[in-house]
Amino acid sequence: MQLRLTFHNPFKDKPTLSKIALVISAIIIFGVGIGLGISYQKSRIPGPRPYEPVMSPVGVSNTEPPAALHQETDFSIFWDTWKMVQEKYVGRSKLNYQKMVYGAIEGMLGSLDDPYTTFFDPEENEQFQEEISGKFQGIGVELALKNGIPTVIAPIENTPAYRAGIKSKDQIVAVGSTSTIGISLEQTIGMIRGPEGTMVTLSVLREGWTEPKKFEIQRAIIKILGVSLEYPAPDTAYLKIRNFYEATATDFRTKALEVMISGKKNIILDLRSNPGGYVDLAVQFSSWFLPPHSTVLQEDRGNGMFVCDDCSVGPIGGVFKDKNIVILVDGGTASASEIMAGALKDHLNAKLIGEQTFGKGSAQEVHDITSQASLKVTIAKWFTPNGTNIDGTGLKPDIEIKNDPDSSEDAQLKKAIEILSQ
Structure with missing residues (x-):
């Protein structure tokens, strides 16, 4: 499946599934930049070594490199690191290999310095699909990463965030006691969202304010009006x-x-x-x-x-x-x-x-990577x-x-x- 977006977060138009545009900012998801995980590096001393996957104790599947793999990219640094972690890391008996793969993908995308190109793991993908359907549980706010800080694009009209006084361009610097600086937008969204009737506290910085102010907001079922x-x-x-x-x-x-x-x-x-x-x-x-x-x-x-x-x-x-x-x-x-x-x-x-x-x-496309995970990738600038x-x-x-x-x-x-x- 391929969706063409310009959000946000956005966020499938049945008439033309191949070109659905979501410019995402998202309902609370609009652009995402993840800088954590493993970045592929060029290590060419003396030259690139063959693509050599290291098998983990639990097994690694689909290790064949793509046909168009860049020949000058030395992937051995990735597999050497993978091997060292599974052999040396103190918590190696409890390693989550699938999570490590997701982290590596996120790190690769983070190296692009594009807040709108992002990977959705199964949990994040479910949130994303829920949001673009027009109904979800949360506080009703559209977010994007701006200068690395979750920033309000707009509160959705007649939602808890709107009634609490959240404004466009507000910066969400913390959710509860957890800072949002340096984490992905999806992580911030995951902390904000929750079951209907529960409470969430946001620390908000607004233009003209010298200190963040706290907003305690009750979550609800959000239905987006058209x-x-x-x-x-x-x-x-x-x-x-x-x-x-x-x-x-x-x-x-x-x-x-x-x-x-x-x-x-x-x-x-x-x-x-x-x-x-x-x-x-x-x-x-x-x-x-x-x-x-x-x-x-x-x-x-x-x-x-x-x-x-x-x-x-x-x-x-x-x-x-x-x-x-x-x-x-x-x-x-x-x-x-x-x-x-x-x-x-x-x-x-x-x-x-x-x-x-x-x-x-900019415009993004969403592609299913597996039946549960997806990739939102910037494919064009628009004018x-x-x-x-x-x-x-x-x-x-x-x-x-x-x-x-x-x-x-x-x-x-x-x-x-x-x-x-x-």
């Missing part, structure tokens, strides 16, 4: 997209048809706190707004920018292309939601209102139709305005209504 539709002003439709997961696709089509039937001239597209999801859905949703054959994004898979087969609107599109459109964005607007915002800005000159977006400009690279910087709003956290008024939405009424 799309909502309101009419906040005459002739104006307000369409809020919360993610680009599979379950959201039908919801979006239903709401988009309602907008079309309503005949409203103005559309406010709210992509705030949207962590992303499948790239395919970003293209599908954008096709309601963009003319046929419009480019939604460009990709670079190591050989320069190009427009991939599934990166453009098809022969039918542009239902809303003549509407007046503004887009609400913030620091929680990430990945697939940045793709959509960038495409509408480049093609329709749609105004972005709010705060600078998260800045995740807006005009070739803008948003990775690490995000999209800058045309009208920058922050909501007052102590006020119930949505100043960003109010500004959008004001602009459309002019």
Whole structure:
């Protein structure tokens, strides 16, 4: 199985399983960088030795090297280390060889310095599949690794984390008494998640704070909402997209048809706190707004920018292309939601209102390595139709305005209504 993602964490679109895009940030999983384990090294004194697996007392299977193995890579250092551990390590009688293999894989991926390329062992893979299904037990927060620290992309609306006051860009520096610095995102997620009704304490550092503050939050069953539709002003439709997961696709089509039937001239597209999801859905949703054959994004898979087969609107599109459109964005607007915002800005000159977006400009694929374990690997960088690279910087709003956290008024939405009424 192969999934194409731009999350998060994300996180299988049945229509095109080979190209499911999750830009992941994850529901609490969006990018992962693991720097532990064993890294393969080049040790060539005097030259590479043959690929020589050392059999463990419990047996090692599938030891044949791949046909395309890099001939100058000396794998003997790995097997020498493996042998020394099983012969010398004081706890050798209790070694978990499968765990050692997982650690070696994690160490290899950690050497790539890419927080979004990660290995999911069976337990982590189960969590990942649960999260992208749209229902799981936890506190309801989207996380990514930023500068090695688990950072909130966005709290999910109407969840324990949201009600507790967790904000986009908050850094989770500890869970309970355990520091999250230097551990993988999956380990942090594993500590945060737990049975419904139990409590978890997060130590949170926020911009402007000199010390972390503790948040005690009760876990619950989290069901991720998709799309909502309101009419906040005459002739104006307000369409809020919360993610680009599979379950959201039908919801979006239903709401988009309602907008079309309503005949409203103005559309406010709210992509705030949207962590992303499948790239395919970003293209599908954008096709309601963009003319046929419009480019939604460009990709670079190591050989320069190009427009991939599934990166453009098809022969039918542009239902809303003549509407007046503004887009609400913030620091929680990430990945697939940045793709959509960038495409509408480049093609329709749609105004972005709010705060600078998260800045995740890469796409991942998920491959099953075994029936229980999987690999999420970055396969491309993506760019807006005009070739803008948003990775690490995000999209800058045309009208920058922050909501007052102590006020119930949505100043960003109010500004959008004001602009459309002019």
